[in-house]
Amino acid sequence: MDILFAHNKKEGIEFIERLKGKNPGFICVIGNTETAKISGISVAGANPEITDFTPAADCELLYFGECKCIPGVPITPDGIPTPGLITMSALNLADLSKLVVIGGVRVYPQIPYVEVGGSPGSDIRTGNAVKNVKEVIGRSIILGENLADYCDKLNYLVIGESIAGGTTTTLGVLSAMGIEGKGKVSSSMPINPHKLKQEIIEEGMKSANLEFGSCKDDPIKAIECLGDPMIPACAGLVLGAGKKIPILLAGGTQMTSILAVVKKINPKILKNLAIGTTRWIIEDEQSDIKGIVDQIETIPILAVNLDFNKLKAEGLKAYEKDIAKEGVGAGGSSIAAILKNENINTDTLLVEIEKNYEILMTKK
Amino acid sequence: MDILFAHNKKEGIEFIERLKGKNPGFICVIGNTETAKISGISVAGANPEITDFTPAADCELLYFGECKCIPGVPITPDGIPTPGLITMSALNLADLSKLVVIGGVRVYPQIPYVEVGGSPGSDIRTGNAVKNVKEVIGRSIILGENLADYCDKLNYLVIGESIAGGTTTTLGVLSAMGIEGKGKVSSSMPINPHKLKQEIIEEGMKSANLEFGSCKDDPIKAIECLGDPMIPACAGLVLGAGKKIPILLAGGTQMTSILAVVKKINPKILKNLAIGTTRWIIEDEQSDIKGIVDQIETIPILAVNLDFNKLKAEGLKAYEKDIAKEGVGAGGSSIAAILKNENINTDTLLVEIEKNYEILMTKK
Secondary structure: OOEEEEEOHHHHHHHHHHHOOOOOEEEEEEEOEHHHHOOOOOOOOOOHHHHHOHHHHHHHHHHHOOOOOOOOOOEOOOOOEOOHHHHHHHHHHHOOEEEEEEEEOOOOOOOOEEEOOOOOEOOHHHOOOOOOHHHHHHHHHHHHHHHHHOOOOOOOEEEEEEOOOHHHHHHHHHHHOOOOOOOOOOOOOOOOOHHHHHHHHHHHHHHOOOOOOOOOOOHHHHHHHHOOOHHHHHHHHHHHHOOOOOEEEEOOOHHHHHHHHHHHHOHHHHHHEEEEEEHHHHOOOOOOHHHHHOOOOOOOEEEEOOOHHHOOOHHHHHHHHOOOOOOOOHHHHHHHHHHHOOOOOHHHHHHHHHHHHHHHHHHO | OOEEEEEOHHHHHHHHHHHOOOOOEEEEEEEOEHHHHOOOOOOOOOOHHHHHOHHHHHHHHHHHOOOOOOOOOOEOOOOOEOOHHHHHHHHHHHOOEEEEEEEEOOOOOOOOEEEOOOOOEOOHHHOOOOOOHHHHHHHHHHHHHHHHHOOOOOOOEEEEEEOOOHHHHHHHHHHHOOOOOOOOOOOOOOOOOHHHHHHHHHHHHHHOOOOOOOOOOOHHHHHHHHOOOHHHHHHHHHHHHOOOOOEEEEOOOHHHHHHHHHHHHOHHHHHHEEEEEEHHHHOOOOOOHHHHHOOOOOOOEEEEOOOHHHOOOHHHHHHHHOOOOOOOOHHHHHHHHHHHOOOOOHHHHHHHHHHHHHHHHHHO
């Protein structure tokens, strides 16, 4: 099986039937949050300060096959390469179009990108995490509507993200909205720092005078207080385009905050959504994406069945040891590539990924 | 006739056959240049200083049916409304998708927009008009390629512009490239200030140590010295998307500088291009778009046959008295609307335009 029906299988099978043979657009929504720089929270970068560069570098990798704003490619402190390598391979193999949307960043990628009025996020311990949330959602809805209209509504979108610290802010938004994410959100690290994440969001809730569920009916406030700048841009895109076309949410547990926000603003959209992720997320014993989704809606979860144990490169085999796991829409873009072209499968993807890995490592 | 074959009729008929029934994306490329503030150069705004706001306001009009960054809508000093009113009417009637690309502006629209690395332009009398031209062209090519790929290459793009002062900078680029634009570029004013435009570009050429034709083979330098920030972004989009899909250049004489630049960088693209404009441009006795195009290539010129004499509103009738004429892709978007939907013609467009005019004037 190249694509695993990881959750809500019946809906997943139906959803996939709607996407087969189509040529979707891939969107990557990027952001920075100061939350990522809290010691022990993220390995999306060789050190905490460099996490600001990771989303921009990931996007450059998709366009140029190399990064411009940093030397080499984003790596963990142990040298494990960004999941953007998987995305790049999938997009190239299937010749999918790309668009980068800025949720709010400190470091801009050296490519064309769409602005929707956002700015970088603050440390959520302040309880004052994201500015201008309503405006960003509004502008992103307009963008989503226009992307759906272009193409005679025959197509679909794959929306991924790159933001370091994003699972912690997701935990914040879920908690503020009364959805249990404690111990359930994923991590790029082999040992998921659940306790630290919980302490951070509890400090943020205290600063914002919130309790678990206080923002049950106010997703805007939940994002403003405890979210990150990726969330309003991504949710707005989904709200705008999802009225007309299917959307594959290409990410791990971070996409559950999008589901929660979208459900509260326009629940009709949910029937057009599925999560597309990696096997490493759905098999992860330290997180529980299904348990979060079940609290929101019957949304199918699909996972690309990439097995990096088949590869020679040690830097890639690490993905089988609970490192990195997902990001930059790696799982969703792989699924979209497989669905677009019947000559693409996990084997051809593995060859392409290893080839690109070797090229990048040689350059470095 | 709703659409006039104004020039190179055979090619125009063939071109239109390729577009009929399709659903294009509309792109508006905007910019600001200090050149617009030279007294007597532009009436794209109630006074020279406000011309900085005109492109942003035009774009907001397309999205919201009203402007956000200024009260009312962009008008000439005599109160004649922006041709964006025509574009807005055409896009709404035909339900065309929109995307705004920033060539380089001082005032940003309050909508989603794409950045391609540009910045506002300087007064071309300095001979140092636009920065970062090569990079902007490069990023815009990437954007154009990706917009063309999205949609299975089945579609086309309509690319318009809004930049005050743009015919003067076009004259600059044409002259630097050895194309005779003197007395031939259009104007938003009833009396075309040809002499003033010529003096400005001659001063610019002197400052840049250029003569007529010095940049015959260097379009980048022609733009850097005497162009405006709309040109590299628009040319790049055309170079990127035009490899794969047809493009309707929605504008008047300003689009000839795009043709000249594109021809020098990749002449193969030209077979995928037509100019789509208004009857007011092709019938204008004070400019000569055909005479410029003939010096470049056999490119068809199409014109929408809107007759504002049929309307009651005096503010619109002024268009029949050589005011405004074209801008914001008014002519091209009208042509695209007519070609998309056989129920749309110049009569239905006139009704929609007058309706929107009345709504806007009431709001004001």
